C-alpha cells in the first residue's frame with residue numbers, strides 16, 4: 001500500500017493509494033501530520049486515463065506539436081541550453097513553477113547557473129512573505145502559522161481557507177472552534193470562512209487593509225494594550241530614531257513611547273513613530289476603510305483579552321494593494337504587541353527541517369526581479385518584461401513546470417505576447433493554454449506513476465518528513481520531473497547523480513532512518529520544543545536579531561522603514577464602477593490540472609461576477625443576467641453571468657480566478673468562464689514586494705440587453 005502525497009494542488013497532503021483491478025483509489029493517510037483529502041484530491045485518479053493527458057514528449061514542427069521520443073526532445077532542449085551557457089549567459093534561462101518541484105528545480109538552476117527560478121508569489125503570498133522576513137526574520141512560505149487548535153481568537157485578512165483549501169488547516173480550525181475559538185474576517189466579500197465561522201465580518205474597502213491595521217495599532221497603543229516587557233526585550237520598539245531622516249541613533253529607550261531631542265534633532269522611538277502612523281489614519285477610519293470604530297475596538301480588545309492565545313492569521317493570497325507589505329508588517333507587529341510569537345495558541349514558527357539538493361552554485365548574475373525589487377520574494381512579471389524588451393537583460397528560454405501562466409498571471413495579453421516570443425519548454429501532466437506556445441513539451445507522469453524524493457511536510461508546525469511512492473507503472477511514455485531534470489543535468493555535463501543519490505542526500509541531511517521512514521510513510525524529525533523557541537532561545541534572522549518594528553532592511557534599500565498607509569487615487573467613481581477582487585474556488589487551482597476534470601468542471605463550471613444586490617437593483621441587473629465587464633486599467637472586456645448577493649460590499653465585485661480556458665486540448669474545460677487576469681494590470685505593484693496590486697483594478701459593469 002503506497003504512501004503518497006496528493007499533487008492535485010501544491011499542498012501535498014498525505015494520502016494512501018490502492019489499486020483494485022484497474023482502478024486506483026485515494027484515501028487520507030490518517031497517520032500523516034497533514035492528512036488529505038479534499039474534492040480536488042478525490043478526483044485525482046481520473047488523470048490516469050484522462051483522454052487529454054500528455055502521453056509522450058512533443059516537439060514543434062511548424063505550427064503543430066507532434067509526438068517524439070525522449071532522446072529527441074531532451075537533446076533539443078540541451079542544444080538550446082548549451083547555447084546560452086556557451087554565450088556565457090545561463091541567466092537568460094528562467095524557470096517558473098508553483099511550489100511543486102522547488103527542491104529539484106533549485107538544484108538544476110544552481111548547477112546550470114541561472115538565478116531566475118521565479119514562482120507565482122507576486123500574485124499570491126509575496127507581501128506576507130516579505131513582511132514576515134522583515135519583521136520576524138521568518139524564512140519563506142509556511143514558516144509561521146497560527147496555532148489554531150489552541151487559539152481563542154484569530155483574525156483572517158482576505159484569507160479563505162475553506163476555498164483556498166488545505167484540509168488539515170480546516171481540521172485544525174474546527175478543533176479550535178470546538179474549544180471556543182472566535183473568528184473575525186476582514187474581507188470585502190463575505191467569503192466561505194466568513195459565512196461559516198465569523199463572529200464578526202468586517203467588509204473593508206479593497207486596498208485599505210494597512211489603514212485598518214494601523215488604526216488597530218493606534219487604538220491599542222492609546223489604550224496601553226501592548227506587552228511592554230516583551231517588546232522591550234525582544235523587539236526594537238524602543239530604538240530611538242531621528243525623525244527628520246528616519247535614521248536610527250543606535251540607542252534604546254526603556255520608555256517605548258519616548259520623544260525628545262538629540263544633537264539638536266527631534267527623535268522618537270520606533271514604537272512612537274508607529275503610533276504616529278496610526279494617528280494619521282485613525283481619524284479618517286470610516287472614509288478610508290469603510291470600517292467602524294467599533295470594529296477596531298472589537299479586534300483590539302479580543303486580541304488583547306485572549307493574549308497570547310490569539311493571532312492575526314499570517315495570510316496567504318496577499319497581493320492586494322500597493323502597500324501590502326506594510327499591511328502584513330502591521331499584522332506581524334500587532335501579533336508581537338500581544339506577545340503571541342511562538343507561544344501556544346499564538347503565531348508559531350514551524351520547526352520545519354530543510355533540505356538542499358546541491359553543494360555548489362554556479363550562479364553569477366543578479367536575479368532579474370531583484371533588479372527592480374531588491375527585496376522581492378518573486379516578481380515574475382519582470383520575466384515577461386525581459387522577454388519583450390530585453391531589459392534589464394534578456395530572457396531567451398523559459399521553462400514552465402506544472403503551472404498555467406495564462407490562468408495565473410495578470411495582463412493576459414502581455415503574457416501571451418511574451419510566450420509567443422520566448423523559447424518555451426513545458427513540463428506538465430495535462431495540456432493547458434501555455435502548452436500551445438511550447439517548442440518542446442516534456443510529458444510528466446501523474447503522481448500515481450512516479451516516485452518522489454522524501455521531503456519535509458509543508459504545513460506541519462512540528463517538523464515531519466514524508467515519502468511519496470508510485471502506485472502503478474506509467475501507462476504512457478511519460479517521466480517524472482526529477483528524472484527529467486537529472487537527465488538534463490547529465491546531458492549538459494552538470495552532474496552524474498541519480499535519484500538514489502539525491503534520496504541519500506535528503507536522508508543524511510535529516511538524519512532519518514530509511515527503513516523506518518519507508519515503513520511508516522512519515523516520521524517526525526524535530527524533537528525539540530514547539531513553543532517558545534523564537535525569539536526566546538534563538539535569535540531571529542533579522543539584522544537586529546529582534547522583532548523589527550523599524551526595519552533596518554527597508555531603510556537600507558531606501559524604503560520608508562515603518563509601516564505606513566499609502567494613499568490611493570484608484571477608486572470606483574460611478575454607480576456602474578467597482579473594485580474587482582478575485583479568489584480561489586474550492587474545486588480548481590489556477591494551474592493546469594483541475595479544470596479539465598469532468599466532475600470538477602461540472603461542479604464549478606464557471607466564474608460569475610458576484611455583485612451586491614442593492615447595486616444590482618440600481619443597475620437593473622438580476623441574478624444570472626449576462627453582463628459586460630470592462631477593465632478601466634487594462635481596457636479589456638469580457639462577458640459573463642452575474643450572481644447577485646448580499647455577501648459583498650456595494651462598491652466591489654468578486655470572481656474566481658483561473659477560468660476562461662481556451663486551449664483546444666482541454667476538451668472538458670474549453671470555453672468555461674472568463675479570464676479575470678485580462679482585467680488586471682501588471683503595472684500597479686507594491687514597490688517593496690514587487691507584488692501585483694490585484695485589488696486596485698476598477699471595472700465597469702454593463703447589462704447586455706438582448
Ligand code: SF4
Pocket residue numbers: 006007008009010011012013036037038039040041042165166167
Ligand atoms: S488540498 Fe486537496 S487537492 Fe490539495 S493536496 Fe490536499 S487533498 Fe490534494
